[in-house]
Amino acid sequence: MKNDSNETKKPLNFIERIIEEDLASGRISQSVTRFPPEPNGYLHIGHAKSICLNFGLAETYGGQCNLRFDDTNPAKEEMEYVESIKKDVQWLGFDWQGDIRFTSDYFDQLYTWALGLIEQGKAYVCDLNQEEMRAYRGTLTEAGKDSPYKERSVEENLALFEKMRAGEFDEGACALRVKIDMAHPNMQMRDPVIYRIKKVAHHQTGDKWCIYPSYDYAHGQSDAIEGITHSICTLEFEEHRALYDWFIANLPVPSTPRQYEFSRLNVNYTITSKRKLKQLVDEGHVDGWDDPRMPTISGMRRRGFTPKSIREFCDMAGVTRTDGIVDVSMLEFAIREDLNTNATRAMCVLEPLKVTLTNYPEDKTEQLVGPKHPNRIELGARSLPFSREIFIDQDDFRESANKKYKRLVIGKRVRLRNAYIIEADEAIKNEQGEIIEVKAHFIENTVGKNPEDGIKAKGVIHWVDAKQHIDCEVRLYDRLFTEASPDVGGKDFLSCLNPDNLRVLTGCKGEMSLAEAGQDDHYQFEREGYFILDAKEKHVSIRVFNRTIGLRDTWKK
């Protein structure tokens, strides 16, 4: 139809194209993907891309996406992370069909298959220690050489592997390896270890095992067991694909999944290294994994990002195999776009300056109104008490200024948002010469209309009634780092921490409607930015608001 040709469809990414081809050719009847986090830390913005990709594919192709915890290393993994990961995935708006899976669910099957490999003479127990094994592996440019234990008999290997399983060896004493090719140009194929001894309790299997399968030995087989059709991972696993395929080809697995790699998400002025993120937490540079400055999903949630904005951002960034660094401005655009259309408007004076309207009756208070959203009046209005004394922001007043300054200046007029036009008369200063109050007068009959004398106001500023308001604390966050790539090379990322990444403002004055702010209510403090109640400080009597992101500011003076 004409409509179709006019509509600009979003082009498919390479994985979507592959799936459509597989669906069309009949290779698969339904797509099955999985998001396979290791429960050893908190999810961050980079994981969000993988989540959106894998679960998104299930949504668009009517397929399935499993949530599987890749828990093959009990020394690093904890149940606490399992819970936080589940919460984050759901918060992002995705759900997994059926139960949560664990690679550990397949430990018995994996073990049985390993026995089969030994019986076929394709695996052996190797007694080389780590240093020796490294030496035998060769280098990037030199072939490795066979382990002296490679030719043990099937019976001996079986017996040794059983002893490993039974806990008769110490950690590191030996490991089960698969026989491939010590001279293979792909290092991953030089007889990789598939089982190692770890005398550590596992959060799912307890102390049932003291030997654990390696990632390479477990991942593809787990995919096969679950009927995963497209096993999507990041680029650094590319050379593991040959190994992945080797296991699928050499084991009696129930299906033949295929691995595809895409480039991970990098954002400038941000780090996503778990190690470095942990360092920020441990050394107290931030308050915790969910500190609003952190690029973790929990941190972004607390900061006020919405699931929709994060999904939109991931969608904008695209899925390719090109290494790149996305500009944070794209993330900032995504959250502003969502909040601009959905956040309730309110006024909040961050750094108060009292203004007394000398011609306004001392005992009078009138209830003015402002729309909750200027472009969506159907959302209703909020009541704005107005009286003789109000607060405006210190930045919105100057004794004198050039024409570019569109705020309150002595002898000049300015519009109070949703209220009267006022004109400043005098600045009252303290002994230090600081302005502590402004005397002004209001122009009658200017609510919702221009002055009858035809002299319009040149700007609009926000304000809050001096008697009826709520006191609150506002936290302004800025980027954590001053360098676009704090994460590169051997650079000390801590040396580029932004000293101004947090500004705490106390004594802020918010309009009365803010007293009703709930945990999931996003606000736009007009002329300031988007804010949300801090989830961790909700018990405090003084409300604490986090700035999610400022408004776009094109005012250059």
Add this chain to the structure above:
RNA sequence: UGGGCCGUCGCCAAGCGGUAAGGCACCAGGUUUUGAUCCUGGGAUGCGUAGGUUCGAAUCCUACCGGCCCAGCCA
């Protein structure tokens, strides 16, 4: 100096032999009781470089150049 992968506007990213989509950022206008939003317009004679094939190449071939990944009993 082994192997694998990648190079299209400042940043993402379409394109798959027929004469460079789109988004972010930026710049210039317009509207506006948020210096916001919104609207309009602007920008690669060029697709890492150099050759070649072709009527025609970002798309095919060749050679270079640059970047990333791999030598954990981590994932």
